[in-house]
Amino acid sequence: MNFSEWLDHAGSLLTHPLVSVGQTDISIGRLIAVIGFLVLAGVVVSLIDRALQRLAKPGRSVTLSKSGVYALSRIMRYTVWALVAFMGLDYLGINLSHFALIGGAIGVGIGFGLQNIFSNFISGIVLLLEQTLKVGDFVDLQSGVVGRVSEINIRYTRVTTNDSVDVIVPNSEFINGRVTNWTFDTDSRRVHVPFGVAYGCDKDLVREAGLAAAETVDGTVSNATHKSDVWLVGFGDNSLNFELVIWVNEQLVKTPARTQALYLWALETELTTRNIEIPFPQRDLHIRSGVLQIAKVDGAEASS
Known part of the structure:
Protein backbone atom coordinates (compact mmCIF):
# COMPACT_ATOMS: atom_id res chain seq x y z
CA MET A 1 0.00 0.00 0.00
CA ASN A 2 1.56 3.25 -1.12
CA PHE A 3 1.30 6.56 0.70
CA SER A 4 -1.64 7.91 -1.33
CA GLU A 5 -3.61 4.71 -0.78
CA TRP A 6 -2.84 4.93 2.95
CA LEU A 7 -4.14 8.49 3.00
CA ASP A 8 -7.32 7.47 1.22
CA HIS A 9 -7.83 4.61 3.65
CA ALA A 10 -7.24 6.88 6.66
CA GLY A 11 -9.59 9.51 5.24
CA SER A 12 -12.35 7.00 4.68
CA LEU A 13 -11.85 5.67 8.21
CA LEU A 14 -12.12 9.15 9.70
CA THR A 15 -15.25 10.00 7.70
CA HIS A 16 -16.96 6.65 8.18
CA PRO A 17 -20.16 7.32 10.17
CA LEU A 18 -20.33 5.69 13.57
CA VAL A 19 -23.83 6.85 14.45
CA SER A 20 -26.37 9.21 12.96
CA VAL A 21 -27.96 12.06 14.93
CA GLY A 22 -30.80 13.59 12.97
CA GLN A 23 -29.48 14.41 9.50
CA THR A 24 -25.82 14.38 10.59
CA ASP A 25 -23.48 11.41 10.58
CA ILE A 26 -21.08 11.40 13.54
CA SER A 27 -17.70 10.05 12.52
CA ILE A 28 -14.31 9.62 14.16
CA GLY A 29 -13.15 12.80 12.43
CA ARG A 30 -15.96 14.82 13.98
CA LEU A 31 -15.23 13.39 17.41
CA ILE A 32 -11.54 14.30 17.03
CA ALA A 33 -12.60 17.81 16.01
CA VAL A 34 -14.74 18.11 19.15
CA ILE A 35 -11.79 16.98 21.28
CA GLY A 36 -9.77 19.67 19.50
CA PHE A 37 -12.42 22.21 20.52
CA LEU A 38 -12.04 21.12 24.14
CA VAL A 39 -8.26 21.34 24.05
CA LEU A 40 -8.50 24.78 22.47
CA ALA A 41 -10.92 25.85 25.18
CA GLY A 42 -8.48 24.68 27.85
CA VAL A 43 -5.70 26.72 26.23
CA VAL A 44 -7.93 29.81 26.01
CA VAL A 45 -8.95 29.49 29.65
CA SER A 46 -5.30 29.16 30.68
CA LEU A 47 -4.34 32.25 28.68
CA ILE A 48 -7.20 34.24 30.21
CA ASP A 49 -6.13 33.21 33.73
CA ARG A 50 -2.52 34.27 33.04
CA ALA A 51 -3.62 37.60 31.60
CA LEU A 52 -5.82 38.32 34.60
CA GLN A 53 -3.02 37.34 37.00
CA ARG A 54 -0.81 39.95 35.34
CA LEU A 55 -3.47 42.58 35.99
CA ALA A 56 -3.31 41.75 39.70
CA LYS A 57 0.40 42.58 39.88
CA PRO A 58 1.21 46.01 41.36
CA GLY A 59 2.79 48.72 39.27
CA ARG A 60 0.50 48.36 36.26
CA SER A 61 -1.71 51.14 34.92
CA VAL A 62 -4.78 48.91 35.39
CA THR A 63 -4.68 46.77 38.52
CA LEU A 64 -7.31 44.40 39.86
CA SER A 65 -7.52 42.97 43.36
CA LYS A 66 -6.83 39.27 43.85
CA SER A 67 -10.46 38.66 44.72
CA GLY A 68 -11.56 40.50 41.58
CA VAL A 69 -9.18 38.44 39.44
CA TYR A 70 -10.46 35.21 41.00
CA ALA A 71 -14.12 36.09 40.41
CA LEU A 72 -13.51 37.32 36.85
CA SER A 73 -11.43 34.27 35.93
CA ARG A 74 -14.13 31.92 37.23
CA ILE A 75 -16.86 33.68 35.28
CA MET A 76 -14.74 33.75 32.09
CA ARG A 77 -13.92 30.06 32.53
CA TYR A 78 -17.58 29.05 32.79
CA THR A 79 -18.45 31.29 29.82
CA VAL A 80 -15.75 29.79 27.59
CA TRP A 81 -16.68 26.22 28.44
CA ALA A 82 -20.37 26.94 27.81
CA LEU A 83 -19.59 28.45 24.39
CA VAL A 84 -17.36 25.52 23.47
CA ALA A 85 -20.05 23.06 24.56
CA PHE A 86 -22.63 24.71 22.29
CA MET A 87 -20.15 24.91 19.38
CA GLY A 88 -19.27 21.24 19.78
CA LEU A 89 -22.89 20.16 19.88
CA ASP A 90 -23.68 22.26 16.84
CA TYR A 91 -20.71 20.77 14.95
CA LEU A 92 -21.88 17.26 15.80
CA GLY A 93 -25.20 18.13 14.22
CA ILE A 94 -27.28 18.13 17.36
CA ASN A 95 -30.13 20.59 16.86
CA LEU A 96 -29.86 23.15 19.62
CA SER A 97 -33.57 23.92 19.31
CA HIS A 98 -34.15 20.62 21.07
CA PHE A 99 -32.70 22.25 24.19
CA ALA A 100 -36.00 24.08 24.57
CA LEU A 101 -37.57 20.74 25.37
CA ILE A 102 -34.63 19.86 27.60
CA GLY A 103 -35.03 23.20 29.36
CA GLY A 104 -38.67 22.42 30.01
CA ALA A 105 -37.72 19.04 31.42
CA ILE A 106 -35.10 20.67 33.63
CA GLY A 107 -37.74 23.12 34.84
CA VAL A 108 -39.96 20.24 35.84
CA GLY A 109 -36.98 18.58 37.52
CA ILE A 110 -36.28 21.73 39.51
CA GLY A 111 -39.85 21.67 40.72
CA PHE A 112 -39.55 18.03 41.82
CA GLY A 113 -36.18 17.88 43.53
CA LEU A 114 -33.43 19.94 41.91
CA GLN A 115 -34.23 23.10 43.83
CA ASN A 116 -31.11 22.84 45.97
CA ILE A 117 -28.77 22.31 43.03
CA PHE A 118 -30.28 25.23 41.12
CA SER A 119 -30.22 27.42 44.25
CA ASN A 120 -26.54 26.63 44.87
CA PHE A 121 -25.76 27.37 41.22
CA ILE A 122 -27.38 30.82 41.33
CA SER A 123 -25.87 31.51 44.76
CA GLY A 124 -22.39 30.74 43.42
CA ILE A 125 -22.85 33.28 40.61
CA VAL A 126 -24.08 35.88 43.12
CA LEU A 127 -21.06 35.30 45.40
CA LEU A 128 -18.64 35.68 42.50
CA LEU A 129 -20.30 38.87 41.24
CA TRP A 182 -13.91 38.56 60.07
CA THR A 183 -11.69 39.82 57.24
CA PHE A 184 -14.20 41.51 54.96
CA ASP A 185 -12.78 44.99 54.39
CA THR A 186 -10.21 45.78 57.14
CA ASP A 187 -6.98 44.16 58.28
CA SER A 188 -7.56 44.38 62.06
CA ARG A 189 -10.27 43.38 64.51
CA ARG A 190 -10.84 43.89 68.25
CA VAL A 191 -10.92 40.83 70.50
CA HIS A 192 -11.80 40.42 74.17
CA VAL A 193 -9.80 38.12 76.46
CA PRO A 194 -11.54 37.57 79.84
CA PHE A 195 -9.57 36.90 83.02
CA GLY A 196 -10.03 37.29 86.77
CA VAL A 197 -7.97 38.29 89.80
CA ALA A 198 -8.54 37.92 93.51
CA TYR A 199 -10.47 40.54 95.46
CA GLY A 200 -8.19 43.11 97.07
CA CYS A 201 -5.70 43.30 94.18
CA ASP A 202 -4.63 46.72 92.95
CA LYS A 203 -6.74 47.52 89.86
CA ASP A 204 -4.10 49.83 88.43
CA LEU A 205 -1.49 47.10 88.75
CA VAL A 206 -3.84 44.70 86.96
CA ARG A 207 -4.25 47.22 84.17
CA GLU A 208 -0.48 47.59 83.92
CA ALA A 209 -0.06 43.81 83.70
CA GLY A 210 -2.70 43.53 80.98
CA LEU A 211 -1.18 46.25 78.81
CA ALA A 212 2.28 44.73 79.25
CA ALA A 213 0.93 41.33 78.23
CA ALA A 214 -0.60 42.82 75.07
CA GLU A 215 2.73 44.33 74.04
CA THR A 216 4.53 40.99 74.28
CA VAL A 217 2.27 39.26 71.74
CA ASP A 218 3.39 39.64 68.15
CA GLY A 219 0.44 40.82 66.07
CA THR A 220 -1.06 43.31 68.52
CA VAL A 221 -2.09 46.50 66.71
CA SER A 222 -1.42 49.68 68.64
CA ASN A 223 -1.79 53.15 67.13
CA ALA A 224 -3.73 56.37 67.61
CA THR A 225 -7.09 54.80 66.78
CA HIS A 226 -6.47 51.22 67.93
CA LYS A 227 -5.32 51.10 71.54
CA SER A 228 -5.21 48.21 74.00
CA ASP A 229 -7.21 48.53 77.21
CA VAL A 230 -8.21 46.62 80.34
CA TRP A 231 -11.86 46.74 81.43
CA LEU A 232 -13.36 45.81 84.78
CA VAL A 233 -16.53 44.03 83.65
CA GLY A 234 -17.99 42.40 86.74
CA PHE A 235 -17.80 41.26 90.34
CA GLY A 236 -17.73 37.46 90.40
CA ASP A 237 -18.27 35.03 93.24
CA ASN A 238 -14.55 34.53 93.67
CA SER A 239 -12.85 37.19 91.57
CA LEU A 240 -12.85 40.60 90.01
CA ASN A 241 -13.62 39.96 86.34
CA PHE A 242 -11.57 41.86 83.76
CA GLU A 243 -11.25 41.81 79.98
CA LEU A 244 -8.11 42.52 78.02
CA VAL A 245 -9.38 44.40 74.98
CA ILE A 246 -6.90 44.49 72.10
CA TRP A 247 -6.77 45.05 68.36
CA VAL A 248 -5.06 42.28 66.42
CA ASN A 249 -3.83 41.92 62.85
CA GLU A 250 -5.30 39.66 60.18
CA GLN A 251 -3.12 36.66 61.04
CA LEU A 252 -4.33 36.58 64.65
CA VAL A 253 -7.93 37.14 63.53
CA LYS A 254 -7.75 33.96 61.45
CA THR A 255 -6.61 31.85 64.45
CA PRO A 256 -9.00 32.78 67.29
CA ALA A 257 -8.22 29.83 69.58
CA ARG A 258 -4.46 30.31 69.22
CA THR A 259 -4.87 34.08 69.73
CA GLN A 260 -6.80 33.54 72.97
CA ALA A 261 -4.12 31.13 74.19
CA LEU A 262 -1.28 33.56 73.38
CA TYR A 263 -2.81 36.40 75.38
CA LEU A 264 -3.76 34.18 78.32
CA TRP A 265 -0.20 32.87 78.43
CA ALA A 266 1.19 36.42 78.43
CA LEU A 267 -1.35 37.50 81.06
CA GLU A 268 -0.41 34.71 83.44
CA THR A 269 3.26 35.65 83.10
CA GLU A 270 2.68 39.36 83.77
CA LEU A 271 0.28 38.77 86.66
CA THR A 272 2.68 36.34 88.34
CA THR A 273 5.56 38.79 87.89
CA ARG A 274 3.57 41.42 89.83
CA ASN A 275 2.42 38.93 92.50
CA ILE A 276 -1.23 39.35 91.50
CA GLU A 277 -3.24 36.37 92.66
CA ILE A 278 -5.34 34.45 90.16
CA PRO A 279 -8.27 33.16 92.26
CA PHE A 280 -9.85 29.76 92.51
CA PRO A 281 -13.29 28.88 93.95
CA GLN A 282 -13.37 29.19 97.75
CA ARG A 283 -16.09 28.60 100.32
CA ASP A 284 -16.23 29.78 103.95
CA LEU A 285 -17.66 27.18 106.36
CA HIS A 286 -19.30 28.60 109.50
CA ILE A 287 -20.17 26.22 112.41
CA ARG A 288 -22.72 27.62 114.81
CA SER A 289 -22.11 27.07 118.51
CA GLY A 290 -24.81 25.06 120.28
CA VAL A 291 -25.55 22.65 123.11
CA LEU A 292 -25.42 18.92 122.60
CA GLN A 293 -28.13 17.35 124.75
CA ILE A 294 -27.90 13.74 125.86
CA ALA A 295 -30.92 11.90 127.21
CA LYS A 296 -31.54 8.35 128.38
CA VAL A 297 -34.09 6.35 126.45
CA ASP A 298 -34.98 2.91 127.85
CA GLY A 299 -31.75 2.65 129.71
CA ALA A 300 -29.64 3.67 126.69
CA GLU A 301 -28.14 7.01 126.05
CA ALA A 302 -29.37 8.93 122.98
CA SER A 303 -28.26 12.28 121.73
CA SER A 304 -30.58 14.98 120.41
Missing part, protein backbone atom coordinates in the same frame (compact mmCIF):
# COMPACT_ATOMS: atom_id res chain seq x y z
CA GLU A 130 -20.93 40.59 44.58
CA GLN A 131 -17.57 39.59 46.11
CA THR A 132 -19.03 39.71 49.62
CA LEU A 133 -17.08 36.49 50.09
CA LYS A 134 -13.54 36.13 48.78
CA VAL A 135 -10.87 33.46 48.78
CA GLY A 136 -8.79 33.94 51.92
CA ASP A 137 -11.61 35.41 54.06
CA PHE A 138 -12.04 34.00 57.57
CA VAL A 139 -15.72 33.25 58.15
CA ASP A 140 -18.00 32.02 60.92
CA LEU A 141 -21.19 30.44 59.58
CA GLN A 142 -24.52 30.11 61.31
CA SER A 143 -24.15 26.33 61.09
CA GLY A 144 -21.02 26.51 63.27
CA VAL A 145 -18.39 26.13 60.54
CA VAL A 146 -15.39 28.38 61.21
CA GLY A 147 -12.44 28.64 58.87
CA ARG A 148 -10.76 30.20 55.84
CA VAL A 149 -12.40 30.26 52.42
CA SER A 150 -10.13 28.18 50.18
CA GLU A 151 -12.20 27.91 47.02
CA ILE A 152 -15.45 29.26 45.59
CA ASN A 153 -17.04 27.03 42.96
CA ILE A 154 -20.27 27.29 41.06
CA ARG A 155 -22.08 24.86 43.41
CA TYR A 156 -20.14 24.84 46.67
CA THR A 157 -17.51 26.73 48.66
CA ARG A 158 -14.61 24.96 50.37
CA VAL A 159 -13.87 26.22 53.89
CA THR A 160 -10.65 25.03 55.56
CA THR A 161 -10.60 25.06 59.35
CA ASN A 162 -7.50 25.83 61.41
CA ASP A 163 -7.10 22.08 61.91
CA SER A 164 -6.74 21.70 58.11
CA VAL A 165 -10.15 20.09 57.77
CA ASP A 166 -11.91 20.94 54.49
CA VAL A 167 -15.65 21.54 54.86
CA ILE A 168 -17.74 21.60 51.67
CA VAL A 169 -20.47 24.20 52.21
CA PRO A 170 -23.34 24.69 49.71
CA ASN A 171 -23.32 28.20 48.28
CA SER A 172 -26.94 28.78 49.28
CA GLU A 173 -25.88 28.69 52.94
CA PHE A 174 -23.84 31.86 52.41
CA ILE A 175 -26.83 33.59 50.80
CA ASN A 176 -29.66 32.44 53.07
CA GLY A 177 -27.87 32.17 56.44
CA ARG A 178 -25.93 34.50 58.72
CA VAL A 179 -22.26 34.78 57.82
CA THR A 180 -19.68 36.57 59.96
CA ASN A 181 -16.77 37.62 57.76
Whole structure:
Protein backbone atom coordinates (compact mmCIF):
# COMPACT_ATOMS: atom_id res chain seq x y z
CA MET A 1 0.00 0.00 0.00
CA ASN A 2 1.56 3.25 -1.12
CA PHE A 3 1.30 6.56 0.70
CA SER A 4 -1.64 7.91 -1.33
CA GLU A 5 -3.61 4.71 -0.78
CA TRP A 6 -2.84 4.93 2.95
CA LEU A 7 -4.14 8.49 3.00
CA ASP A 8 -7.32 7.47 1.22
CA HIS A 9 -7.83 4.61 3.65
CA ALA A 10 -7.24 6.88 6.66
CA GLY A 11 -9.59 9.51 5.24
CA SER A 12 -12.35 7.00 4.68
CA LEU A 13 -11.85 5.67 8.21
CA LEU A 14 -12.12 9.15 9.70
CA THR A 15 -15.25 10.00 7.70
CA HIS A 16 -16.96 6.65 8.18
CA PRO A 17 -20.16 7.32 10.17
CA LEU A 18 -20.33 5.69 13.57
CA VAL A 19 -23.83 6.85 14.45
CA SER A 20 -26.37 9.21 12.96
CA VAL A 21 -27.96 12.06 14.93
CA GLY A 22 -30.80 13.59 12.97
CA GLN A 23 -29.48 14.41 9.50
CA THR A 24 -25.82 14.38 10.59
CA ASP A 25 -23.48 11.41 10.58
CA ILE A 26 -21.08 11.40 13.54
CA SER A 27 -17.70 10.05 12.52
CA ILE A 28 -14.31 9.62 14.16
CA GLY A 29 -13.15 12.80 12.43
CA ARG A 30 -15.96 14.82 13.98
CA LEU A 31 -15.23 13.39 17.41
CA ILE A 32 -11.54 14.30 17.03
CA ALA A 33 -12.60 17.81 16.01
CA VAL A 34 -14.74 18.11 19.15
CA ILE A 35 -11.79 16.98 21.28
CA GLY A 36 -9.77 19.67 19.50
CA PHE A 37 -12.42 22.21 20.52
CA LEU A 38 -12.04 21.12 24.14
CA VAL A 39 -8.26 21.34 24.05
CA LEU A 40 -8.50 24.78 22.47
CA ALA A 41 -10.92 25.85 25.18
CA GLY A 42 -8.48 24.68 27.85
CA VAL A 43 -5.70 26.72 26.23
CA VAL A 44 -7.93 29.81 26.01
CA VAL A 45 -8.95 29.49 29.65
CA SER A 46 -5.30 29.16 30.68
CA LEU A 47 -4.34 32.25 28.68
CA ILE A 48 -7.20 34.24 30.21
CA ASP A 49 -6.13 33.21 33.73
CA ARG A 50 -2.52 34.27 33.04
CA ALA A 51 -3.62 37.60 31.60
CA LEU A 52 -5.82 38.32 34.60
CA GLN A 53 -3.02 37.34 37.00
CA ARG A 54 -0.81 39.95 35.34
CA LEU A 55 -3.47 42.58 35.99
CA ALA A 56 -3.31 41.75 39.70
CA LYS A 57 0.40 42.58 39.88
CA PRO A 58 1.21 46.01 41.36
CA GLY A 59 2.79 48.72 39.27
CA ARG A 60 0.50 48.36 36.26
CA SER A 61 -1.71 51.14 34.92
CA VAL A 62 -4.78 48.91 35.39
CA THR A 63 -4.68 46.77 38.52
CA LEU A 64 -7.31 44.40 39.86
CA SER A 65 -7.52 42.97 43.36
CA LYS A 66 -6.83 39.27 43.85
CA SER A 67 -10.46 38.66 44.72
CA GLY A 68 -11.56 40.50 41.58
CA VAL A 69 -9.18 38.44 39.44
CA TYR A 70 -10.46 35.21 41.00
CA ALA A 71 -14.12 36.09 40.41
CA LEU A 72 -13.51 37.32 36.85
CA SER A 73 -11.43 34.27 35.93
CA ARG A 74 -14.13 31.92 37.23
CA ILE A 75 -16.86 33.68 35.28
CA MET A 76 -14.74 33.75 32.09
CA ARG A 77 -13.92 30.06 32.53
CA TYR A 78 -17.58 29.05 32.79
CA THR A 79 -18.45 31.29 29.82
CA VAL A 80 -15.75 29.79 27.59
CA TRP A 81 -16.68 26.22 28.44
CA ALA A 82 -20.37 26.94 27.81
CA LEU A 83 -19.59 28.45 24.39
CA VAL A 84 -17.36 25.52 23.47
CA ALA A 85 -20.05 23.06 24.56
CA PHE A 86 -22.63 24.71 22.29
CA MET A 87 -20.15 24.91 19.38
CA GLY A 88 -19.27 21.24 19.78
CA LEU A 89 -22.89 20.16 19.88
CA ASP A 90 -23.68 22.26 16.84
CA TYR A 91 -20.71 20.77 14.95
CA LEU A 92 -21.88 17.26 15.80
CA GLY A 93 -25.20 18.13 14.22
CA ILE A 94 -27.28 18.13 17.36
CA ASN A 95 -30.13 20.59 16.86
CA LEU A 96 -29.86 23.15 19.62
CA SER A 97 -33.57 23.92 19.31
CA HIS A 98 -34.15 20.62 21.07
CA PHE A 99 -32.70 22.25 24.19
CA ALA A 100 -36.00 24.08 24.57
CA LEU A 101 -37.57 20.74 25.37
CA ILE A 102 -34.63 19.86 27.60
CA GLY A 103 -35.03 23.20 29.36
CA GLY A 104 -38.67 22.42 30.01
CA ALA A 105 -37.72 19.04 31.42
CA ILE A 106 -35.10 20.67 33.63
CA GLY A 107 -37.74 23.12 34.84
CA VAL A 108 -39.96 20.24 35.84
CA GLY A 109 -36.98 18.58 37.52
CA ILE A 110 -36.28 21.73 39.51
CA GLY A 111 -39.85 21.67 40.72
CA PHE A 112 -39.55 18.03 41.82
CA GLY A 113 -36.18 17.88 43.53
CA LEU A 114 -33.43 19.94 41.91
CA GLN A 115 -34.23 23.10 43.83
CA ASN A 116 -31.11 22.84 45.97
CA ILE A 117 -28.77 22.31 43.03
CA PHE A 118 -30.28 25.23 41.12
CA SER A 119 -30.22 27.42 44.25
CA ASN A 120 -26.54 26.63 44.87
CA PHE A 121 -25.76 27.37 41.22
CA ILE A 122 -27.38 30.82 41.33
CA SER A 123 -25.87 31.51 44.76
CA GLY A 124 -22.39 30.74 43.42
CA ILE A 125 -22.85 33.28 40.61
CA VAL A 126 -24.08 35.88 43.12
CA LEU A 127 -21.06 35.30 45.40
CA LEU A 128 -18.64 35.68 42.50
CA LEU A 129 -20.30 38.87 41.24
CA GLU A 130 -20.93 40.59 44.58
CA GLN A 131 -17.57 39.59 46.11
CA THR A 132 -19.03 39.71 49.62
CA LEU A 133 -17.08 36.49 50.09
CA LYS A 134 -13.54 36.13 48.78
CA VAL A 135 -10.87 33.46 48.78
CA GLY A 136 -8.79 33.94 51.92
CA ASP A 137 -11.61 35.41 54.06
CA PHE A 138 -12.04 34.00 57.57
CA VAL A 139 -15.72 33.25 58.15
CA ASP A 140 -18.00 32.02 60.92
CA LEU A 141 -21.19 30.44 59.58
CA GLN A 142 -24.52 30.11 61.31
CA SER A 143 -24.15 26.33 61.09
CA GLY A 144 -21.02 26.51 63.27
CA VAL A 145 -18.39 26.13 60.54
CA VAL A 146 -15.39 28.38 61.21
CA GLY A 147 -12.44 28.64 58.87
CA ARG A 148 -10.76 30.20 55.84
CA VAL A 149 -12.40 30.26 52.42
CA SER A 150 -10.13 28.18 50.18
CA GLU A 151 -12.20 27.91 47.02
CA ILE A 152 -15.45 29.26 45.59
CA ASN A 153 -17.04 27.03 42.96
CA ILE A 154 -20.27 27.29 41.06
CA ARG A 155 -22.08 24.86 43.41
CA TYR A 156 -20.14 24.84 46.67
CA THR A 157 -17.51 26.73 48.66
CA ARG A 158 -14.61 24.96 50.37
CA VAL A 159 -13.87 26.22 53.89
CA THR A 160 -10.65 25.03 55.56
CA THR A 161 -10.60 25.06 59.35
CA ASN A 162 -7.50 25.83 61.41
CA ASP A 163 -7.10 22.08 61.91
CA SER A 164 -6.74 21.70 58.11
CA VAL A 165 -10.15 20.09 57.77
CA ASP A 166 -11.91 20.94 54.49
CA VAL A 167 -15.65 21.54 54.86
CA ILE A 168 -17.74 21.60 51.67
CA VAL A 169 -20.47 24.20 52.21
CA PRO A 170 -23.34 24.69 49.71
CA ASN A 171 -23.32 28.20 48.28
CA SER A 172 -26.94 28.78 49.28
CA GLU A 173 -25.88 28.69 52.94
CA PHE A 174 -23.84 31.86 52.41
CA ILE A 175 -26.83 33.59 50.80
CA ASN A 176 -29.66 32.44 53.07
CA GLY A 177 -27.87 32.17 56.44
CA ARG A 178 -25.93 34.50 58.72
CA VAL A 179 -22.26 34.78 57.82
CA THR A 180 -19.68 36.57 59.96
CA ASN A 181 -16.77 37.62 57.76
CA TRP A 182 -13.91 38.56 60.07
CA THR A 183 -11.69 39.82 57.24
CA PHE A 184 -14.20 41.51 54.96
CA ASP A 185 -12.78 44.99 54.39
CA THR A 186 -10.21 45.78 57.14
CA ASP A 187 -6.98 44.16 58.28
CA SER A 188 -7.56 44.38 62.06
CA ARG A 189 -10.27 43.38 64.51
CA ARG A 190 -10.84 43.89 68.25
CA VAL A 191 -10.92 40.83 70.50
CA HIS A 192 -11.80 40.42 74.17
CA VAL A 193 -9.80 38.12 76.46
CA PRO A 194 -11.54 37.57 79.84
CA PHE A 195 -9.57 36.90 83.02
CA GLY A 196 -10.03 37.29 86.77
CA VAL A 197 -7.97 38.29 89.80
CA ALA A 198 -8.54 37.92 93.51
CA TYR A 199 -10.47 40.54 95.46
CA GLY A 200 -8.19 43.11 97.07
CA CYS A 201 -5.70 43.30 94.18
CA ASP A 202 -4.63 46.72 92.95
CA LYS A 203 -6.74 47.52 89.86
CA ASP A 204 -4.10 49.83 88.43
CA LEU A 205 -1.49 47.10 88.75
CA VAL A 206 -3.84 44.70 86.96
CA ARG A 207 -4.25 47.22 84.17
CA GLU A 208 -0.48 47.59 83.92
CA ALA A 209 -0.06 43.81 83.70
CA GLY A 210 -2.70 43.53 80.98
CA LEU A 211 -1.18 46.25 78.81
CA ALA A 212 2.28 44.73 79.25
CA ALA A 213 0.93 41.33 78.23
CA ALA A 214 -0.60 42.82 75.07
CA GLU A 215 2.73 44.33 74.04
CA THR A 216 4.53 40.99 74.28
CA VAL A 217 2.27 39.26 71.74
CA ASP A 218 3.39 39.64 68.15
CA GLY A 219 0.44 40.82 66.07
CA THR A 220 -1.06 43.31 68.52
CA VAL A 221 -2.09 46.50 66.71
CA SER A 222 -1.42 49.68 68.64
CA ASN A 223 -1.79 53.15 67.13
CA ALA A 224 -3.73 56.37 67.61
CA THR A 225 -7.09 54.80 66.78
CA HIS A 226 -6.47 51.22 67.93
CA LYS A 227 -5.32 51.10 71.54
CA SER A 228 -5.21 48.21 74.00
CA ASP A 229 -7.21 48.53 77.21
CA VAL A 230 -8.21 46.62 80.34
CA TRP A 231 -11.86 46.74 81.43
CA LEU A 232 -13.36 45.81 84.78
CA VAL A 233 -16.53 44.03 83.65
CA GLY A 234 -17.99 42.40 86.74
CA PHE A 235 -17.80 41.26 90.34
CA GLY A 236 -17.73 37.46 90.40
CA ASP A 237 -18.27 35.03 93.24
CA ASN A 238 -14.55 34.53 93.67
CA SER A 239 -12.85 37.19 91.57
CA LEU A 240 -12.85 40.60 90.01
CA ASN A 241 -13.62 39.96 86.34
CA PHE A 242 -11.57 41.86 83.76
CA GLU A 243 -11.25 41.81 79.98
CA LEU A 244 -8.11 42.52 78.02
CA VAL A 245 -9.38 44.40 74.98
CA ILE A 246 -6.90 44.49 72.10
CA TRP A 247 -6.77 45.05 68.36
CA VAL A 248 -5.06 42.28 66.42
CA ASN A 249 -3.83 41.92 62.85
CA GLU A 250 -5.30 39.66 60.18
CA GLN A 251 -3.12 36.66 61.04
CA LEU A 252 -4.33 36.58 64.65
CA VAL A 253 -7.93 37.14 63.53
CA LYS A 254 -7.75 33.96 61.45
CA THR A 255 -6.61 31.85 64.45
CA PRO A 256 -9.00 32.78 67.29
CA ALA A 257 -8.22 29.83 69.58
CA ARG A 258 -4.46 30.31 69.22
CA THR A 259 -4.87 34.08 69.73
CA GLN A 260 -6.80 33.54 72.97
CA ALA A 261 -4.12 31.13 74.19
CA LEU A 262 -1.28 33.56 73.38
CA TYR A 263 -2.81 36.40 75.38
CA LEU A 264 -3.76 34.18 78.32
CA TRP A 265 -0.20 32.87 78.43
CA ALA A 266 1.19 36.42 78.43
CA LEU A 267 -1.35 37.50 81.06
CA GLU A 268 -0.41 34.71 83.44
CA THR A 269 3.26 35.65 83.10
CA GLU A 270 2.68 39.36 83.77
CA LEU A 271 0.28 38.77 86.66
CA THR A 272 2.68 36.34 88.34
CA THR A 273 5.56 38.79 87.89
CA ARG A 274 3.57 41.42 89.83
CA ASN A 275 2.42 38.93 92.50
CA ILE A 276 -1.23 39.35 91.50
CA GLU A 277 -3.24 36.37 92.66
CA ILE A 278 -5.34 34.45 90.16
CA PRO A 279 -8.27 33.16 92.26
CA PHE A 280 -9.85 29.76 92.51
CA PRO A 281 -13.29 28.88 93.95
CA GLN A 282 -13.37 29.19 97.75
CA ARG A 283 -16.09 28.60 100.32
CA ASP A 284 -16.23 29.78 103.95
CA LEU A 285 -17.66 27.18 106.36
CA HIS A 286 -19.30 28.60 109.50
CA ILE A 287 -20.17 26.22 112.41
CA ARG A 288 -22.72 27.62 114.81
CA SER A 289 -22.11 27.07 118.51
CA GLY A 290 -24.81 25.06 120.28
CA VAL A 291 -25.55 22.65 123.11
CA LEU A 292 -25.42 18.92 122.60
CA GLN A 293 -28.13 17.35 124.75
CA ILE A 294 -27.90 13.74 125.86
CA ALA A 295 -30.92 11.90 127.21
CA LYS A 296 -31.54 8.35 128.38
CA VAL A 297 -34.09 6.35 126.45
CA ASP A 298 -34.98 2.91 127.85
CA GLY A 299 -31.75 2.65 129.71
CA ALA A 300 -29.64 3.67 126.69
CA GLU A 301 -28.14 7.01 126.05
CA ALA A 302 -29.37 8.93 122.98
CA SER A 303 -28.26 12.28 121.73
CA SER A 304 -30.58 14.98 120.41
